[in-house]
Amino acid sequence: xxxxxxxxxxxxxxxxxxxxxxxxxxxxxxxxxxxxxxxxxxxxxxxxxxxxxxxxxxxxxxxxxxxxxxxxxxxxxxxxxxxxxxxxxxxxxxxxxxxxxxxxxxxxxxxxxxxxxxxxxxxxxxxxxxxxxxxxxxxxxxxxxxxxxxxxxxxxxxxxxxxxxxxxxxxxxxxxxxxxx
Numbered sequence: 728x729x730x731x732x733x734x735x736x737x738x739x740x741x742x743x744x745x746x747x748x749x750x751x752x753x754x755x756x757x758x759x760x761x762x763x764x765x766x767x768x769x770x771x772x773x774x775x776x777x778x779x780x781x782x783x784x785x786x787x788x789x790x791x792x793x794x795x796x797x798x799x800x801x802x803x804x805x806x807x808x809x810x811x812x813x814x815x816x817x818x819x820x821x822x823x824x825x826x827x828x829x830x831x832x833x834x835x836x837x838x839x840x841x842x843x844x845x846x847x848x849x850x851x852x853x854x855x856x857x858x859x860x861x862x863x864x865x866x867x868x869x870x871x872x873x874x875x876x877x878x879x880x881x882x883x884x885x886x887x888x889x890x891x892x893x894x895x896x897x898x899x900x901x902x903x904x905x906x907x908x
Contacts, residue, residue, distance in 0.1 A: 729800065729830045732906065733808045733821075735877060736838030738865050739848035740891045741898060742809055745838060748899045749807060752908060756800045760810040763792050790820050797830065806830075814872040818879055834906055835880035838891035838898070842866050 732755075736742050746757055764784055768775040777784045793811055800806055812818040825832050840848075845866055849857045880886045887905035891898050 729797065729802060729828075730805045731797075731808060731825060731830050731832045732805065733812070733832065733835045733880070734838065735835065735873060735880070736891060737840055737842070737845040737869055738862065739845040739852070740838040740840045741895060742838055744895050745891075745899055745902050746807055746809055748895065749902070749906075749908075752903065753805060755805045755807050758793060758796050758806060758808045758811065760789065760793060760808075763796060764789070767792060786816060786820075790817065790824075793821075794824060797828075802829075805833075812876055815875045815879060818876045832883075833885060835877075835883060835886045836902065836905060837877055837880075837886070837888045838902070839888050840891045844892060 734742050734746060749755055750757065764774060764778070768778050774784050774788065789811070793808075797806060808821075812821050822832070824830070846859065846862050849862045849865075850859065889898065889901045889905050
């Protein structure tokens, strides 16, 4: 049976870093929805247009991309989802899909930092799209969509909040303990 770990966190919470450390600890597959969508945009004009205009990609299409990626993994895989689900519709779809396709959702992990910490980390990163107004919009968008997913996930005994402040090694130790790895 496939096992799924959902990692959620504000931009700058260290999801990529922590998932990379998990990959060193255990053999895991990673579904990075942002990467998958950008790859699909190379050949799909509707996705490409949505990305260029700043619109959200069609949910049914995103769900299909996630489904195809998960189905490409071996039946005994441990899968980490990074960037999915972003909202309650996607979370509901994922729960239903997992339930009908022999996938055990073993944990929802929130890498928790404050909005201010997110802003400071992203400003330090110094990428062209990491300006304060853009970062603030991304933080607001996260709260508007994903806070509801977090609230729903808290009702599961599989939910864990991991303090994502501190060094990557300290955060990783907290994450590892939360997962029981």
